[in-house]
Amino acid sequence: MWLWFSKLGSPKWFYELSGKWLPWLVGAMIISMTVAVVWALLYLPPDYQQGYTSRILVVHVAVAGTSLAFFPLMAVAGTITLVWKMKLADMVAKNAAALGAWFSFITLATGSLWGSVMWGTWWEWTDARLVSMLFQFFLLLGVVSLRSALEDPDKAAKACALLSIVGCINVVIIKYSVEWWNVLHQPSSPLSVNSDSPNGPEFWIATIIMVLAVYLFLSISLILATRNEILQRERRAQWVQELVRNS
Amino acid sequence: MKPHRRKTLGIIIFIAIGLSATVGLIFFALGQNINMFYTPTQVAEGEVETGQSFRIGGMVKEGSVAGEDDSLRIEFVTTDYVSDVPIHYEGILPDLFREGQGIVAEGSMDLAGVFQADRVLAKHDENFMSPEVKAALDAAGATSENHAELSGN
Secondary structure: OHHHHHHHOOHHHHHHHHHHHHHHHHHHHHHHHHHHHHHHHHHOOOEOOOEHHHHHHHHHHHHHHHHOOHHHHHHHHHHHHHHHOOHHHHHHHHHHHHHHHHHHHHHHHHHHHHHHHHOOOOOOOOOHHHHHHHHHHHHHHHHHHHHHHOOOHHHHHHHHHHHHHHHHHHHHHHHHHHHHOOOOOOOOOOOOOOOOOOOOHHHHHHHHHHHHHHHHHHHHHHHHHHHHHHHHHOOOOHHHHHHHHHO | OOHHHHHHHHHHHHHHHHHHHHHHHHHHHHHHHHOOOEOHHHHHOOOOOOOOOEEEEEEEOOOOOEEOOOOOEEEEEEEOOOOEEEEEEEOOOOOOOOOOOEEEEEEEEOOOOOEEEEEEEEEOOOOOOOHHHHHHHHHHOOOOHHHHHHHOO
């Protein structure tokens, strides 16, 4: 277990292993993304009250759910950075922040579009779900700026790790905001396996496939960015120089 | 685990627990203030003063909508199935607005006990279903999808 753990921290080992995985991940993402998009645009039944506008939920729910994974991911990586000082964990955390900001932005944008049609408003400052999501967007931008504001990379890594751990509290607030307080945003839909009841499989299967596709997209983006980071930070290492020479 | 690492981990866990407790207490203290709207029952109990601007959230009561053909004026009653509050509004309504629909209205109570709304938003629930399923549920008399929404809050 500890041998595996320390191996995982080796940038060289990660670089080689991720290189083997990437084609498979990309293939799986293209297939699942295509299936989900085609299904959502052509076959998802209209909702009885929202009509075809409800199709936006496939994208909105998948991206919103995935965007909640960033702070926990960065917090775990941050804890590893602070306690075990593993270089790889910080490389992952560094690139996750900017990616997470994009995911939050897409969540806000798709939600805004949906709300403008269904609720009659683009934005409500008094809705706890909306505002806590906007806060996550700013918090992630904050992590990105904090990193670039501190010149010493070690100090920057530590500060970002701590901010990431703190940011996890907001994820809990986003998740339960619709249950704790009166808001305009609807609560999360309970999935039903029965197609004769609300939220039947015909509504959520496409969303589940989209969630898978979005998580694959997240993993691929993160792996690619981390590989870049590895090459940059380890540019003086022998194995990187050999790699460059042979390519 | 080496002692200095255990110490660092301990500090991190301490900070995390301390911050969670702080945030939890802040939200506990803010309480009602984070809610987006008052329910008709809260209004009936006098939690809001006349003339004060606030938002009210409830269902459009069945059979209560009355409008004129030549203007955008509309009168309806919002309910949480315990108390009713009449609402007057002049303006554009969201497409989802209809009897039995959840709404959030912004405005204030006048002296006659009528809520004068400046804005009306539609609040839909978390239940998605095709028109066929909805029709089947209505036929079976099993639909109460909008009732569940308010009782959950």
